[in-house]
Amino acid sequence: EPEVTQTPSHQVTQMGQEVILRCVPISNHLYFYWYRQILGQKVEFLVSFYNNEISEKSEIFDDQFSVERPDGSNFTLKIRSTKLEDSAMYFCASSEAGASYNEQFFGPGTRLTVL
Amino acid sequence: KNEVEQSPQNLTAQEGEFITINCSYSVGISALHWLQQHPGGGIVSLFMLSSGKKKHGRLIATINIQEKHSSLHITASHPRDSAVYICAVTRTGNQFYFGTGTSLTVIP
Numbered sequence: 157e158p159e160v161t162q163t164p165s166h167q168v169t170q171m172g173q174e175v176i177l178r179c180v181p182i183s184n185h186l187y188f189y190w191y192r193q194i195l196g197q198k199v200e201f202l203v204s205f206y207n208n209e210i211s212e213k214s215e216i217f218d219d220q221f222s223v224e225r226p227d228g229s230n231f232t233l234k235i236r237s238t239k240l241e242d243s244a245m246y247f248c249a250s251s252e253a254g255a256s257y258n259e260q261f262f263g264p265g266t267r268l269t270v271l
Numbered sequence: 272k273n274e275v276e277q278s279p280q281n282l283t284a285q286e287g288e289f290i291t292i293n294c295s296y297s298v299g300i301s302a303l304h305w306l307q308q309h310p311g312g313g314i315v316s317l318f319m320l321s322s323g324k325k326k327h328g329r330l331i332a333t334i335n336i337q338e339k340h341s342s343l344h345i346t347a348s349h350p351r352d353s354a355v356y357i358c359a360v361t362r363t364g365n366q367f368y369f370g371t372g373t374s375l376t377v378i379p
Contacts, residue, residue, distance in 0.1 A: 197371075198357075199367075201366050204364070206365070211364065245312055254364075259304065265313065
């Protein structure tokens with residue numbers, strides 16, 4: 157069964173460093189998403205991406221964040237200058253159609269630890 | 272302000288019990304999703320619904336649009352059902368609004 161994959165599973169970085177989290181969505185899906193979950197808190201929407209551009213973003217997704225689909229398979233989340241409060245689990249998801257019409261398939265997550 | 276509220280926050284049940292988790296939302300929605308988050312962190316989509324009722328195995332999800340309320344039922348609960356169950360809604364776009372989750376523990 158096709159699945160969303162994410163790498164790395166755990167990333168440790170120093171405050172101020174740039175990190176890139178990678179995701180490979182399911183191949184025939186057209187919508188891609190990033191979410192984060194701070195330890196002990198609820199899952200939060202960051203951004204949705206369709207047709208090579210951001211379709212929606214939350215207030216969390218500020219200028220420090222960017223997303224890219226550099227080739228036909230990868231979908232990346234970049235954090236330019238990490239802060240301690242960026243420590244969280246980051247989930248990628250994809251769906252065939254928009255979130256109002258289709259279930260989403262989630263990756264296993266990347267745990268980001270900022271020291 | 273939470274657009275999505277779930278109850279209870281925590282639930283412990285004996286194996287075999289019938290379980291109900293509730294979700295209320297305060298905004299107009301286009302769809303409601305029930306998700307399951309395993310102890311290891313992985314998230315699985317259980318249901319997406321915009322009206323009525325859906326059933327998958329021992330899981331049943333219902334939604335009442337007028338009352339802005341949804342329920343997730345688990346029949347004949349089993350220890351492997353132990354997980355966090357999350358209600359999330361979408362409005363006109365693709366942004367999810369998540370509830371805080373209900374942590375379910377089923378004791379053998």
